Amino acid sequence: MKLFVFNILCVFLQGCCPNPLSYWTLEPNVLVLEVNGTLGQQPITCLEMTGNNSQDIFWRKNGIKELQRGNVYLVQLLESFGGGNYTCHSRDGSLLNHTEVLIQHYLSNRRILLKNQQEDYLSCSTQNYNGEFHCSWTWHSNRVGKAAFIKAERISDDQYSNCSADPSGHQWTCSSAQSNFSCHVDNSGSGVSCLDQQHCPYVEERQQIRVTVFVKTNDFLLESYSKLFYLSEIVKPDKVKISKVNKTVIEWSYPSSWNTPYSYFPLTFQISQLRGRCRGCENPCADIKPSKAWTMYSTDIYQLKVKHRVKAVCVRAKDAFCNSEWSEWTHIRLVRLSGDI
Numbered sequence: 001m002k003l004f005v006f007n008i009l010c011v012f013l014q015g016c017c018p019n020p021l022s023y024w025t026l027e028p029n030v031l032v033l034e035v036n037g038t039l040g041q042q043p044i045t046c047l048e049m050t051g052n053n054s055q056d057i058f059w060r061k062n063g064i065k066e067l068q069r070g071n072v073y074l075v076q077l078l079e080s081f082g083g084g085n086y087t088c089h090s091r092d093g094s095l096l097n098h099t100e101v102l103i104q105h106y107l108s109n110r111r112i113l114l115k116n117q118q119e120d121y122l123s124c125s126t127q128n129y130n131g132e133f134h135c136s137w138t139w140h141s142n143r144v145g146k147a148a149f150i151k152a153e154r155i156s157d158d159q160y161s162n163c164s165a166d167p168s169g170h171q172w173t174c175s176s177a178q179s180n181f182s183c184h185v186d187n188s189g190s191g192v193s194c195l196d197q198q199h200c201p202y203v204e205e206r207q208q209i210r211v212t213v214f215v216k217t218n219d220f221l222l223e224s225y226s227k228l229f230y231l232s233e234i235v236k237p238d239k240v241k242i243s244k245v246n247k248t249v250i251e252w253s254y255p256s257s258w259n260t261p262y263s264y265f266p267l268t269f270q271i272s273q274l275r276g277r278c279r280g281c282e283n284p285c286a287d288i289k290p291s292k293a294w295t296m297y298s299t300d301i302y303q304l305k306v307k308h309r310v311k312a313v314c315v316r317a318k319d320a321f322c323n324s325e326w327s328e329w330t331h332i333r334l335v336r337l338s339g340d341i
Contacts, residue, residue: 019077026102026149026214027165032222033077034104040077046088046097047071056091080105083220102148102222112145112215112223114138122213122227125236125325127257129265131199133234135211135227136191148222149214150174152181152194154207155228178207201259205230236325237267240315242332250332251303252315262299266320269302270295273310285314285329310334 019040020033033042046057054071061084068074075082083103088096113121116138126133139145150172153161163174172183172192183194192213199205212226238255245251252269259265272293274284296302297320306313314331318324 021106026222029098030100030102030148032102032104033075033082034106035077035080035082036107037079037105042075042077042082042101043072044075044086044099044101045072057088057096058091060087060089061085075101077103080108080219080221083222100220102216102220104222104224110143112140112143112217112221113225114140120227121225122211124211124227124229124234126231126234127236127238127255128259129201129231129235130259131196131201131231132193133209133231134191134193135213136186137213137215137225139190143217143221145215145217145221146189147185147192147213148216149212150183150185150192150194151210151212151214152179152183152196153210154179154196155210156207199231202264205232232319232322232324234324235319235322237317237319237327239328239330240269240317242313242315242330244332244334245303249303249305250313250334251301252330253301255317255327266297266299267317268295268297268320269315269317270326271304272314273307274312274314275307275309283329283331284312284333285316285331288314288329306334 019038020035020042022034023042024032026032031044046059055069057071058069059066059073063085066073073086073088075086080103083101085098085100087098090096111121115121116123122135122137124133124135149163149165151161151163152172152174153176156176156178161174161176161179163172165172170185174181174183178198180197181194182197183192185192192211194211196209208228208230210226210228212224214222214224216222238257240252240255242250242252254262254267258267270290270293272285272288293314304313312331312333314329316327316329318326
């Protein structure tokens with residue numbers, strides 16, 4: 001069943017009361033009303049065509065029977081109120097149609113999500129260039145909601161992406177001529193993982209990815225948040241692998257999740273050797289200052305002879321060609337080597 005809106009009636013109502021400012025369909029049977037907080041009305045209809053017995057149609061809002069009857073129902077809008085699940089029924093109570101009305105208050109300074117340390121609402125990262133990435137967000141403590149719609153696409157002047165969800169509302173697909181994204185929402189409801197199945201890691205990335213997350217509250221308020229990026233801007237390698245070769249030598253290698261060949265996807269490594277401090281710390285690399293570490297470039301496994309009295313070695317990596325994030329530090333403890341070098 002589809003929702004039909006009487007355009008002529010809506011134009012008439014907006015002429016005397018310009019709220020909602022506009023309306024659009026998020027997905028089938030989900031209507032979004034953009035409001036400015038003033039008093040207004042929005043008509044929705046039950047059936048496209050009815051006979052002379054339209055007064056037999058009654059309505060429910062969130063399961064509660066309403067006084068309004070007939071094929072047309074006027075949603076009452078005031079401030080951020082008016083959203084809900086609207087259903088219309090025949091005289092015997094049978095369901096005829098339904099729609100969910102969501103309210104988008106463009107003047108409100110209250111937000112459903114919180115900003116991160118980079119003053120952004122979405123935090124996105126990827127472990128490699130395979131076309132997969134993850135974006136997360138933080139809910140406001142007083143406005144917890146859930147993801148209502150996910151859209152991932154490659155930006156192009158002549159592009160149109162068609163997005164849809166599976167019945168569970170956790171799996172999303174967005175397809176266009178340039179990309180084919182599949183996304184799934186985390187079990188926590190605070191993140192989404194996406195894969196561009198048409199992406200080739202060996203070809204220059206010419207089009208940016210735009211991720212848009214629509215979130216809604218239990219009060220039927222809707223907000224949208226977007227982030228635009230290249231994979232090279234959000235790539236963050238997994239931790240480097242470190243192992244002992246003998247009492248005086250260690251070696252490290254590329255993360256198993258990193259792209260190959262390493263000569264085509266090289267990493268830059270940052271190394272710090274720690275002497276006689278933080279022996280009992282779970283993570284001796286936590287307080288390292290980048291200025292105290294030295295940097296090197298390698299396209300293969302690298303072996304290092306440890307300096308005298310070194311207690312631990314910390315290593316991390318980043319893409320050698322891009323100004324992207326460093327991986328988390330990996331460390332190895334070498335207390336037994338202190339008297340052997």
